[in-house]
Amino acid sequence: MTERLNVEVAYARPDRQWLVALNLPEGATVQGAALASGILEVCPELDRSALKLGVFGKAAKPDAPLREGDRVEIYRPLLADPKEVRRQRAESGKRMKKGG
Template sequence: MATEFVAPGAADQQLHVIVCYPGERNIWQCEVALSPGATVGDALAASGFAQAFPAIDPWEEGVGVFARRAASHDPVADGDRIEIYRGLTFDPMVSRRRRAAHRARPTR
């Protein structure tokens, strides 16, 4: 990603962040420009996530910035990736046990 030089005091002091959500079949993402001092909640509101997914509460499963949990009042930085998490569709421990049992089977 190329960066632009912005002179100190220039009018364009916006933060550019990406909001993303892993849907069932594809990944939804939206790049938004925010004012300095913006929060994770501001980014979610600006992205239009609530309109795109009205039945989903992003805070129910959690929201994070680069895989670290974040609260709605946490500030964002230029270039952040805000991730809206969703629940697992399978139990990882069940899958691990299945793989272990498969490896333990005798081979012919």
């Protein structure tokens, strides 16, 4: 009998969050879970070819194998380049707020 893994896939937008529980075959990958979740079909802003994925808050490669109980996270694309934002702040003489 083939072993199965219980995992979750999470994605959040400012207006809505998804948490999908999946039961996948052993050997399933991070990308496989993201695709199986169905989230990519209902969120057109996500580009399949440039997905940023992680497991429990740590970046993960798409082909990384999953373990029982893992939570795969689909990350939103950045709205602004952090380096560019820092450069613009420096030019205008503004200081960053404490804590980010």
